[in-house]
Amino acid sequence: MFIINSNKCIGCGLCVKDCFQKEIEIIENKAYIKNESCIKCGHCVAVCPENAVFTDEYNMMDVNEYSKNNFDISEDNLLNFIKFRRSTRQFKNKDVSEQMIMKIIEAGRFTQTGSNLQEVSYIVVKDDLHKLKELALKSLKTMGEYILGDGNITDALIKRYANLWVKMYDLYLENPEKNDRLFFNAPVVIIVTANSDVNGALASSNMELMTNAMGLGTFFSGFLVSLGVKEGHKIATCMVIGYPDVKYKRTAPRKKADIIWK
Ligand SMILES: Cc1cc2nc3c(=O)[nH]c(=O)nc-3n(C[C@H](O)[C@H](O)[C@H](O)COP(=O)(O)O)c2cc1C
DSSP states (O other): OEEEOTTTOOOOOHHHHHOTTOOEEEETTEEEEOOSSOOOOOHHHHHOTTOOEEESSSOGGGOOOOOHHHHOOOHHHHHHHHHHOOBOOOBOSOOOOHHHHHHHHHHHHTSOOGGGOOOOEEEEESTTHHHHHHHHHHHHHHHHHHHHHOTTOOOHHHHHHHHHHHHHHHHHHHOTTTTOTTTTTOSEEEEEEOSSHHHHHHHHHHHHHHHHHTTOEEEEOHHHHTTOOSTTOOEEEEEEEEOBSOOOOSOOOOOOOOOOOO
């Protein structure tokens, strides 16, 4: 529940104006939250000039006061940071600490979700990475063989991937260190699951930026996602993470933006 401390509230109405669910009203110069259709977005906490709003459902220690020094980033630097991001597929033989993994997940946790559902979850695979790799490569091979054997599947890209998946497992068995075409010997994988693909992808995108900010590299493994998981868990992305063993000197070129102005 979200609660207003009436001793602190000055009845300015800023929370009323910013509450898109129209859950707050001013009664006798004090704001009052009805808590009927509140989606717990926390805008009332964030906007209050008197810090008079709190909740007993989330950790209020997570809430940070704004300061220009700690929160602002220039538009040019932000754009350059986005442009300079690359998928990393060359990793050092170096562990990623639990502290760093938690910071990456923190970037996902604070990403917006539709209706503020916050239903994104994270499976961190470190110790069992070899088991996951073996299982995934085996399953991809089976899927590849099935696709190649099915005369009805004619899509050239799918067939190319199917051919690759069939080869990937055999090559891996020949030399697991040299031929890991699935995780490229990265030390950690985070599988992001969510009911909504959009929510999962948005969280993952912020997590990717965080890995880069920490000097780590990542790529999204679409191959693993294509295998899926058990019922009730929908994989949004699979992030393969480690210290990059490659240095980029410049950004990569891209297609022109396809824009319609109306
Ligand atoms: C949804 C998605 C799935 C991807 N799957 C794979 C994958 O399975 N294996 C891989 O090596 N790279 C994968 N990538 C990385 C893309 O190939 C890469 O983003 C693209 O070539 C552009 O390169 P850049 O990320 O360095 O800009 C994936 C990227 C996305 C967004």
